[in-house]
Amino acid sequence: MSLAARCRRLIADLGLTGDLYSVTPLGGGVASDIAVLNLDGQRICAKFALPKLKVEADWFAPVHRNRAEYEWLRFAGSVVPRAAPRLHGWSEAENGFAMEFLEGEDVTLWKKAMLRGDPVRGEAGRVGDVLGRIHAASTAPGFDAGAFRNREDFHSLRIEPYLLYTATHHPDLAERLTALAEALFASGAVLVHGDVTPKNILMRGAEPVLLDAECATMGDPAFDVAFCLNHLILKAVHVPGLRNDLLASVDTFWRSYAAHVSWEVADALETRVCALLPALMLARVDGKSPVEYLSEDARDLVRDVSRPLVINPPTDLARISEVLRENLS
Numbered sequence: 289m290s291l292a293a294r295c296r297r298l299i300a301d302l303g304l305t306g307d308l309y310s311v312t313p314l315g316g317g318v319a320s321d322i323a324v325l326n327l328d329g330q331r332i333c334a335k336f337a338l339p340k341l342k343v344e345a346d347w348f349a350p351v352h353r354n355r356a357e358y359e360w361l362r363f364a365g366s367v368v369p370r371a372a373p374r375l376h377g378w379s380e381a382e383n384g385f386a387m388e389f390l391e392g393e394d395v396t397l398w399k400k401a402m403l404r405g406d407p408v409r410g411e412a413g414r415v416g417d418v419l420g421r422i423h424a425a426s427t428a429p430g431f432d433a434g435a436f437r438n439r440e441d442f443h444s445l446r447i448e449p450y451l452l453y454t455a456t457h458h459p460d461l462a463e464r465l466t467a468l469a470e471a472l473f474a475s476g477a478v479l480v481h482g483d484v485t486p487k488n489i490l491m492r493g494a495e496p497v498l499l500d501a502e503c504a505t506m507g508d509p510a511f512d513v514a515f516c517l518n519h520l521i522l523k524a525v526h527v528p529g530l531r532n533d534l535l536a537s538v539d540t541f542w543r544s545y546a547a548h549v550s551w552e553v554a555d556a557l558e559t560r561v562c563a564l565l566p567a568l569m570l571a572r573v574d575g576k577s578p579v580e581y582l583s584e585d586a587r588d589l590v591r592d593v594s595r596p597l598v599i600n601p602p603t604d605l606a607r608i609s610e611v612l613r614e615n616l617s
């Protein structure tokens with residue numbers, strides 16, 4: 289069935305009224321189809337889980353990921369109202385949902401802004417603040433984790449391609465990487481987004497809007513923090529003009545985030561972030577999903593910096609920034 293036909297069925301199923309003037313595909317990755325719909329002159333966004341991924345394994349049900357994404361966005365929006373797109377409903381029959389399409393002069397994908405060297409304007413601190421609020425709210429009594437028992441999906445989409453695959457390329461680090469993988473799999477402390485990267489964050493003026501929560505699961509909050517900080521560090525390696533500001537952003541992010549850590553001792557969480565972060569740095573070079581923008585020299589530098597830190601991680605993030613400053617100067 290064509291994307292336009294699926295969009296037509298989705299809006300019917302959601303009870304959205306009006307004429308569908310156009311359907312424009314919007315990038316999107318291997319796991320989903322995403323499109324902008326012009327519905328009676330109003331633009332909205334539709335996202336579907338791709339059924340063809342069902343062939344990867346019998347239990348790999350896309351409907352879970354699409355619903356988990358929708359429920360994550362809904363929960364995030366209930367905690368920080370403008371931190372997720374407004375939602376227009378989820379359709380079980382279509383494995384899809386509709387949401388507000390964010391556009392306009394004040395809307396920029398954070399990744400795009402960094403890669404073109406736009407000045408840093410406190411984005412990291414705001415993202416840390418929003419993420420900390422969402423994590424904290426998911427530890428409150430009465431939180432419904434029903435849609436987020438997805439650790440098997442998280443294993444396939446995150447733990448295996450990043451940590452375990454990287455271990456096969458660095459056998460001397462395999463024991464450490466496997467231990468990190470096992471600890472992540474075992475944890476269910478908070479609602480984890482699973483893909484907090486600048487590619488999935490729109491800045492609406494100064495406010496971050498988080499997208500793409502397909503990997504949402506109950507898990508270790510250290511994963512979301514380390515995943516996002518890793519991108520700031522890789523951009524610091526790649527964009528010399530932003531280097532100092534982005535390394536300073538690591539600290540800003542952590543301080544804003546840590547202010548919300550009420551469910552455990554923040555230092556203990558920081559220690560886990562520090563252990564995971566170098567492993568994720570290495571994974572973005574030698575894992576299954578390497579970043580596309582680093583040169584060969586930059587990749588070597590990331591390996592040289594991260595490997596010793598995987599073996600002997602510090603316990604505070606300031607030390608990781610310091611090691612990067614020493615190596616990048």
Ligand SMILES: Nc1ncnc2c1ncn2[C@@H]1O[C@H](COP(=O)(O)OP(=O)(O)OP(=O)(O)O)[C@@H](O)[C@H]1O
Nearest residue numbers: 314316317318320322333373388389390487499500
């Ligand atoms: N509600 C929205 N409003 C505006 N732009 C959006 C919206 N949702 C998604 N986008 C844009 O489309 C891109 C892809 O969306 P999303 O990340 O949800 O899809 P995906 O299929 O999981 O893609 P990928 O694998 O590339 O991350 C985003 O990076 C963003 O630029």
Ligand SMILES: [Mg+2]
Nearest residue numbers: 317487488500
């Ligand atoms: Mg995305």
